[in-house]
Amino acid sequence: MAKIIDGREISRKTREDIKERTLEFIRRYGRAPGLAVVIVGDDPASQIYVRNKSKACEEVGFHSEVIRLSADIPEYELLSVIAKLKTDRSIDGILVQLPLPRGLDPKVIIDAIPPEKDVDAFHVSNVGKIMLGEKCFYPCTPAGIMKMLEYEGISVDGKECVVVGRSNIVGKPMAMLLLHANGTVTVCHSHTVNLKEITSRADILVAAVGKSKFITDDMVKEGAVVIDVGMNRDENGKLTGDVDFEAVEKKASAITPVPGGVGPMTITMLLENTLFAAGNLIQKR
Numbered sequence: 583m584a585k586i587i588d589g590r591e592i593s594r595k596t597r598e599d600i601k602e603r604t605l606e607f608i609r610r611y612g613r614a615p616g617l618a619v620v621i622v623g624d625d626p627a628s629q630i631y632v633r634n635k636s637k638a639c640e641e642v643g644f645h646s647e648v649i650r651l652s653a654d655i656p657e658y659e660l661l662s663v664i665a666k667l668k669t670d671r672s673i674d675g676i677l678v679q680l681p682l683p684r685g686l687d688p689k690v691i692i693d694a695i696p697p698e699k700d701v702d703a704f705h706v707s708n709v710g711k712i713m714l715g716e717k718c719f720y721p722c723t724p725a726g727i728m729k730m731l732e733y734e735g736i737s738v739d740g741k742e743c744v745v746v747g748r749s750n751i752v753g754k755p756m757a758m759l760l761l762h763a764n765g766t767v768t769v770c771h772s773h774t775v776n777l778k779e780i781t782s783r784a785d786i787l788v789a790a791v792g793k794s795k796f797i798t799d800d801m802v803k804e805g806a807v808v809i810d811v812g813m814n815r816d817e818n819g820k821l822t823g824d825v826d827f828e829a830v831e832k833k834a835s836a837i838t839p840v841p842g843g844v845g846p847m848t849i850t851m852l853l854e855n856t857l858f859a860a861g862n863l864i865q866k867r
């Protein structure tokens with residue numbers, strides 16, 4: 583039976599540590615780190631994510647602002663909201679909740695966020711730094727996965743790592759972080775031929791596909807570490823991962839569950855990024 587990597591517990595411990603560092607930050611600089619979350623429209627899933635982000639900020643002692651805008655806001659008005667946050671000294675991190683309603687180009691909006699406040703690490707400048715291995719923000723989900731591996735004492739060095747999925751927010755940055763940690767990395771996608779053959783080689787297998795129970799036990803090597811990023815709903819509305827947990831758990835040496843695995847770490851890393859941004863901005867002023 584695999585060790586279950588408990589994302590909730592790792593997240594709780596990490597947040598305790600962030601809370602302590604936040605208190606120290608407030609003592610030194612006389613203000614709390616600040617995060618602004620901009621939400622456009624009324625997508626129900628986005629509303630929940632934003633509420634959770636705001637609650638997490640409160641929990642660790644951050645200042646947080648949620649800016650709610652109507653779905654039909656013109657692009658120039660949204661850009662002017664971002665421009666105001668750019669110069670707001672109480673705000674260290676700016677996050678625009680995705681997806682944006684039709685008519686707003688996410689690329690234009692994300693690139694308007696100053697890179698030093700881009701706590702999601704989606705700005706082209708931060709993406710470039712991730713590629714170069716320069717110290718910067720890391721996208722929250724892959725960063726959370728690296729933190730979990732480190733917490734569990736799982737070394738990536740020299741390991742065969744396979745990432746299934748090549749999205750800009752999960753798969754690609756995940757591959758880069760594993761590469762920087764000296765893993766030998768293969769990235770698979772919907773055009774990959776012989777997927778099973780490739781995943782079966784993995785010492786560390788990351789599934790970021792968005793398809794329920796896509797990774798079955800015959801795709802996994804005995805003793806592999808399996809990280810399930812997927813957040814899917816089954817026919818009964820139950821949250822499921824990309825991995826067939828019951829079957830794969832019997833073969834893997836360690837595995838993340840869904841829920842309670844990667845998910846809780848994502849918001850925790852957003853807090854970590856905001857604290858990092860606050861420290862950097864204070865040094866510059």
Ligand code: NAP
Nearest residue numbers: 723747748749752771772790791792811812813844845848
């Ligand atoms: P995405 O943008 O839809 O990307 C999915 C990737 O899977 C694509 O690269 C796609 O390949 C690949 N893929 C699809 N079918 C495949 C197949 N049959 N064989 C191999 N690869 C295949 O999704 P995402 O944003 O990366 O998210 C992936 C999952 O993670 C979703 O369930 C999402 O909800 C979840 N997620 C969770 C968190 C968290 O905090 N836990 C955060 C972000 C995302 P192509 O590029 O060729 O199309």
